[in-house]
Amino acid sequence: MTPMTHPFISPVDPVRHASQLTRRHFFSRSSLTLGGAALAHLLGRDTAVAQDGPALGGLGQPHFAPKATRAIYLFMSGGPSQLDLFDYKPRLNADHGRDLPDSVRQGQRLTGMSANQATLPLAGSAFKFARHGAAGHWISELLPHTAGVADELCFIKSLHTEAINHDPAITFFMTGAQIAGRPSLGSWLSYGLGSENENLPAFCVLTTKGKGGQPLYARLWGSGFLPAAHSGVKFLPQADAVPFLKNPEGVTAVGRRRLLDRLAELHHDEYERTLDPVVNDRIAQYEMAFRMQTSVPEATDFSGEPESILEMYGPDVRQPGSFAANCLQARRLIERGVRFVQLFHQDWDHHGGLPGAIRGECQQTDQPCAALIKDLRLRGLLDETLVLWGGEFGRTAYSQGKLTAGDYGRDHHPRCFTAWAAGGGIKPGVSHGETDDFSYNISRDPVHVHDWHATVLHLLGIDHERLTFKYQGRRFRLTDVHGTVVAPVVA
């Protein structure tokens, strides 16, 4: 698709200006123009095997008018407790310490960590809940900032998944399948919608630095069987945010530009001798690499951010790699035309000592999440940017391990949990789905992972049943053969 320009991108680049002459020199000698076509090759061409028929490539254009053009996914890895954040269940406080009734459990499987537990004592949340905003969303005292933007948020309280262990569950959320090998959500978007900019990858990944908990791995942002160019590019919290971005020691910017100009001369000469289109792709490959060397540092440099914005994200924003810094980074990438930014924040896996541990995670994430919403709103970007918040499963109403005064743990609970969404195409103020008095079973409007994915794609202008890729003789979809758009949350 045609790359869109964006008002926030500054194309001015002193180094490029310095070498303009040389560049003009070689471009003028070539009958080639480097533009959309070469870029398209660059962004997805498999040089060995051409794509199958025309219907099977990238979409070319969205299936219908998108409600959002970009998205940020704040993934809370480990499984945050819906019971202590959003899904208010006073019944658990009333029944605190009693065993989970068999009538509620209904023989559902538990993980091997608590399946052998002698008792399953219910644990009421240690935190106070209150209603917030015109919508009256229940939000716990752990999230005062999120409560402050409650009217921008739409809650889904009836998410459910099939996996009960982290690895399959995270893989399910990220790729639509529990087993490894499928493309990630961001890869599907990159593949389907293409890039909105020529200087940055379409799909960027940010992980909170220094977190323990469940490990994260490249598969979660991998392209699976889609061309590797659709993989997420992980930004690191350092000057060299993208692998090997910085020129080696002793190489100046001007020296590098000259070297690339000579390399381009070699490649133009090579093309004329071989007529191999691969050589043209290589020219584009090196030009984009060069542009990234300036566009990435520019995108990751917060020095131009006003103090008021930094303060809004909270003090952690000054720590590179913190969740706060990553939220601000996400906004900066989005405004530069990055299609999809995937954040991961680990350590929500609170099997024991939950009240203390969850407080720490909330302190790190609450203010930045709210700031991101406000910041996007402030810049007029919220209407076209979909923001998602959630983990891979919820947590049990009963305590894993011993229930004592003021302390409890919660095991994995795939049967119901809460996520929120905001921004482009989302109906704010809505709370969709309900759980029973124990937040153990869904009592109304279940939303499966596939439905969640179908809705995300829908908001971005994609019919989830029609975004397919043929691999091993089968047309694969993010939503497999399932998924229904959750219409009540769509504006």
Place this chain on the structure above:
Amino acid sequence: MRWRGRWPGVLHFSRGGLACRLVAAGVVVVMGGGGTVSVWAAEAPVDFNREVRPILSDRCFACHGTDAAKRKGDLRLDDRAAALGVLLPGKTGHSEVVARIFSDDVDDVMPPPESNLSLSADEKEVLRRWIAEGAEYQGHWAFQPVVAPVVPEASGLPGAPRNEIDVLVAERLQKEALSLQPMAAPARLLRRLSFDLTGLPPGLAELDAFGEAMTASAADPAAVVAATVDRLLASPHFGERMASDWLDVARFADTFGYQSDATMQVWPWRDWVIRSFNENLPFDQFITWQLAGDLLPGATRDQQLATAFNRLHRQTNEGGSVNEEFRVQYVEDRVETYGMAFLGLTVGCAKCHDHKYDPMTQRDYYSLFSYFQNVDESGLYSHFTDATPTPALSLGTVEQERERALAAARVVRAEAELALQRPLRRGVFAEREQVGLAAAGDGAWPDEIGRFALDEIKDGRVLNAVNEAEPGQVFDEVAVVPGRHGQALQFSGENNISLSLGGKWTRDDAFSVSLWINPPAVMERAVVFHRSKAWTDAASNGYELLIEDGRLSAALIHFWPGNALRVVTRDRLAVNEWTHVAWSYDGSSRAAGLRLFVNGVEAAVEVVRDALTKDINRGGEDRLTFGQRFRDRGFKGGAIDDVRLFGRALSRLEAAALSGVGSLTPGGAGPGPLVSQDDEFEYFLLAVDRPYRDALAGLRDLRRARSATGDGLPEIMTMRELPSPKPAFVLARGAYDAPTDPVSARTPEFLPPLTGAAPANRLGLARWTVARENPLTARVLVNRLWQSFFGVGLVRTPEDFGVQGALPSHPELLDFLAARFMDSGWDLKALVRLMVTSRTYLQDSTVGGDVRSKDPDNHLLSRGPSFRLSAEQIRDQALRAAGRLDPAVGGPSVDPDQANRRSLYTFWKRTMPDVRMDLFDMAKREVCSARRPLTQTPLQALTLLNEPTFVSWARLVAEQAEAAHADDGEAIITIFRTLTSHRPTDRQLQILRELLVEQAAGSSLEPAAARRHGLQAVAQAAMNFDESVMKR
């Protein structure tokens, strides 16, 4: 459909508002839509396999195909007899199919709009013509027997064909008015051959020698090429090159994958692969060993080692995972790897339902599943220990294994001597003065090391009457309740008492535990006592007494279930009543040496496992704990009283006495009716007779020595068939907990069965896989080898030879190669030689625009192969160019940052692979993969330009040239040749000279340093130049 080139005589007409194109007779069409290039003349009848099946398969079979469960309208189009109701041969006007596909009515048209599928005008016309011509079906090409084609004489064909490959390729080219290209220039040829046969670039001396030889024998360059090919085939790097491809198929990696992704020691298998390629092990044996080497008569260690192929799948150790869920996934991975590696089929599509496109049923899938599950394995590898998942093969050195065998032989001899001693000690026993076994008194019994009355808890401890210094620790408020004698302890399932005594007993120590227990119910599972870190996610390493389904279950475990012994009592325990239990173990590592006494009588037991060969002391937590275990079900509501520990095996007499049935004291209650002379003699030997006890201690020492030689040896996961197969079932929707119909091991029904008797196990499957009648294996293998050298397979979908896969571009060539391969005795080196000495392979890859436009993707093989080097080759080339490559073959995998070893040996962590390799499209190695994409991305450019090791290698290339050549031109030529194998053209040399000059000038360094700086830039440019990352 894409139309290429100029097509005189194309006829345009309209029907139903859609533009259709028909091709006038005699005009040749190149078609790209159905997934392959097919060429045919339009007046020929429609070819079912080439033209019709791809359309039916892709657009119709999902609802009207093989999957009975998803079939709509009870109509199937994959079977002629079943389809005849809707397609009337020769009568298109009466065929419902024709009416429906040409319909304008959204309610009638097929495929229906909601399927998101449609037929193009041309496709509709193909179907119409096919029906008009009689609607004949053909079997899918890949399932038909391999028949060697008659290859015509080469004479008359242009381009000087050298072997049968060339004839079949040239014939086809001739139809397009194309011919084979001249041979590539020597430098290009040697680069191609070196990378394809060794994975490494040629050295400068090799380039010089080859160039000279080619010039000298310009009349017969074939001889020079043949000699070079022989030299490269004999190189130890040949095995490494072939192994690279095989490791992708085998999903080889150095870690288990999933979330904690611990190290998996499987590199010895990788070294076996390299060795097998170098020794040219016939490929049918290469396959057979990997699938079923353990089942070969008198299997050698290598034959067993080869079966690690089936264990390279990912495994989890995530706490709380359901064992069976993951075990099933592992078996599925084996089945799907087998299917893709050897049959080129996507068998995984038949896991949840019948395959939608291929005639593979769900029953076929689970019948294959049955072959691959008959090993004694766990769904979890050990979270808390480094024990190798079972089944495992010991991989000590020859010396170590000999030592262990000697030590084991000493144990066997000592056991035999002990057995001989027993009758001799009878005499002494008979002559002893007193019958009453005086050694035993009311105080400590012989070898009693702990006695816990459990009458009270004081300061969180329970007293040890025979050793005050070793009390028991109470964890978390255990209840004191009335007991068998005085008080007892009652457990909640979460609390416990634990002892340091007994925590370090090994499998070579004899030890016994006596206690009273009172279970509250028939318990499905409860931990009575154990020494271990955790439940099965620790592989259960240690020893344990459980209640399972109301029965006592006692085990010593290295890795459950494959390296362990377990006995389970036949009778259930009494409920709500005190039962005396004595565990007596003799240190023999045998189930027979572990006896359970219930109320003083030896219990009849079932031996569940009897294969303990390694230590039971891993995972930490060296304590003997009662009532509870991490992540396991504790002895909830159960009570324990009077725990006593002994540092040896107990005799029947003692067990009876401990239970109150008899007494050891003279003048006491006296031996009850259960006690015989034999019982007394047994007691005498174990507790009294010093010489016999000394001999037992000697045996224990020999066992410890045996364990010391063997317990630390490395092991590797392999296959070892269980004596009888595990029950196998069709799993509904593929769910591990939804078994339906039972199935047994058999090969897929749509493929020819194996003729002759074959066992219904992996060996039978291996024999079937490599049988001459198997239509797939050889085709699939030669196709992947072709892909390896030519970039693209003759079948472009090496992972899918099924109905949805691509058709072969040169079917006769594929069959010729497959037949030749099998008939040669599966001689891989001969097949490689045949391919790389063909004129087809040796062609130049640079061609004029007319050839390119006639054959844009080189599917017709109108020129030599040209594609990017693999991730490994790019790194190895730079490393070699830098003069830093360590050419050693084999060994443990190494840290990619530290190592100058070939990329093949760099550690591959599945969840966080080396980013440099990953960026260059290295296979992920999570699942079987038959081809890698070859992409070009900006991140690759940044890697070669800026990544510190690549930069340092480029600088080393420059420094070597700098030292060797005072002349700039010579230095540039050397750098360029080292990285691209080519002498630069004048133009290239000129550009690089300019680069050198301007970089040196721009550096503001003194002249010598400036020159070095300039040459480094030249080396960087050369390393990033297209010719350096390509094999043309």
